[in-house]
Amino acid sequence: MNFRAEIDIMPHKELLDPQGRAVAHGLQKMNFESVADARVGKHITLKLSAASKEEAAAQVESACKKLLANPIMEGYQFEIVSE
Amino acid sequence: MNFRAEIDIMPHKELLDPQGRAVAHGLQKMNFESVADARVGKHITLKLSAASKEEAAAQVESACKKLLANPIMEGYQFEIVSE
Numbered sequence: 001m002n003f004r005a006e007i008d009i010m011p012h013k014e015l016l017d018p019q020g021r022a023v024a025h026g027l028q029k030m031n032f033e034s035v036a037d038a039r040v041g042k043h044i045t046l047k048l049s050a051a052s053k054e055e056a057a058a059q060v061e062s063a064c065k066k067l068l069a070n071p072i073m074e075g076y077q078f079e080i081v082s083e
Numbered sequence: 084m085n086f087r088a089e090i091d092i093m094p095h096k097e098l099l100d101p102q103g104r105a106v107a108h109g110l111q112k113m114n115f116e117s118v119a120d121a122r123v124g125k126h127i128t129l130k131l132s133a134a135s136k137e138e139a140a141a142q143v144e145s146a147c148k149k150l151l152a153n154p155i156m157e158g159y160q161f162e163i164v165s166e
Contacts (some may be wrong), residue, residue, distance in 0.1 A: 002119075006091075008126045023127065027146055034142060036085075036130045043091045043126035044106065047119040059117060063110055 002049050007057040007078040009069045010041035044068060047083070056080050085132050086139040090161040093124035093151045127151060130166070139163050 011017045014044040017039050046063070050056035057080050069076040094100045100122050107121040129146070133139035140163050152159040 008089075010126065010128065014110075021129075022131075023151070026150055027129075030149060032131070032142060032146055034131045034133055034145070036132065039131070041126045041128075043093065043124045044103075045122045045124075046095065046106075047121070048109075048115070049119065050117055059115060063113075063115055063118070065104045067109055068106070068112060078134045 001051070001053075001056075002004055002047065002083040003053065004081045004083050005044075005046040005048065005056065005060040005078050006081065007044040007046065007060065007064065007068065007076060008041060009044065009064070009074050009076045010039060011073055015073060041074065042068075053082065054081050084134070084136075084139075085130065085166040086136065087164045087166050088127075088129040088131065088139065088143040088161050089164065090127040090129065090143065090147065090151065090159060091124060092127065092157050092159045093122055094146070094156055095158055098156060124157065125151075136163050136165065 021038040023040055024035055027035045050059060060078050064076045103122040106123055107118055110118045143161050149157045
């Protein structure tokens, strides 16, 4: 079966996020004064095949830990969608 | 009212995505042979205040068009969550 994983990889809340601050300041200067905060991370869409949704989730979890996210600086969450 | 916008900004499907190809190849070399394709984009979490969910959505739409996404190369989609 084919699955699509939608993965969000974001800097940990405790860490400064200079890119997010730049985005927030940029928006505030462009008259989006209602913007209080911004954080910028990565979004990865993976297409993969697996025997079941659970197996796909296990693979994506492992891929996040081993390659996609840097656990010192980033957290991740993902959703598996059948295709 | 306070809202959170979860924005995904991804390279258009028609465009090459070298970072995505690097991720897919990297995973395949690490014995994730089931991975067929990967695309890498940005995920932005914005915190903002607005009178209603609709107004928040209109602001985020405008922010994506004016600053966050490059419409030549990227598409975006977002979700507004009440906080």
